[in-house]
Amino acid sequence: MRRTLQCRTLNSEVTIVGKKTLNAVPCPICNGAVEGITVAEESITEAKRVPVLIPAKCSKGHQVVLFVDKQFTVRDVEAAGQVVTEGSDESSVDKAQKWMDGF
Numbered sequence: 001m002r003r004t005l006q007c008r009t010l011n012s013e014v015t016i017v018g019k020k021t022l023n024a025v026p027c028p029i030c031n032g033a034v035e036g037i038t039v040a041e042e043s044i045t046e047a048k049r050v051p052v053l054i055p056a057k058c059s060k061g062h063q064v065v066l067f068v069d070k071q072f073t074v075r076d077v078e079a080a081g082q083v084v085t086e087g088s089d090e091s092s093v094d095k096a097q098k099w100m101d102g103f
């Protein structure tokens with residue numbers, strides 16, 4: 001008597017927490033390369049808002065923010081200081097000067 005072994009292949013998708021390497025973009029401060037930035041796929045695919053803001057550093061250490069779309073493509077890059085708009089003294093001086101220029 002033979003037994004047929006039923007080999008059932010599990011077809012369920014194995015989810016591996018993958019990492020994606022983003023394309024290199026020029027640093028807005030020094031024009032150097034911001035490259036080799038890796039992100040967890042989930043942080044993009046499960047993001048509620050796109051583009052996703054990814055903090056990164058250029059080869060010279062400038063802090064930048066990458067705007068990444070769902071295709072893991074860097075759409076834009078900005079210096080980190082410009083994205084985080086805190087009521088800094090500089091901006092209020094700028095506003096005052098523009099206000100003065102209007103006269």
Ligand SMILES: [Zn+2]
Pocket residue numbers: 027028029030031032058059060061062
């Ligand atoms: Zn830089």
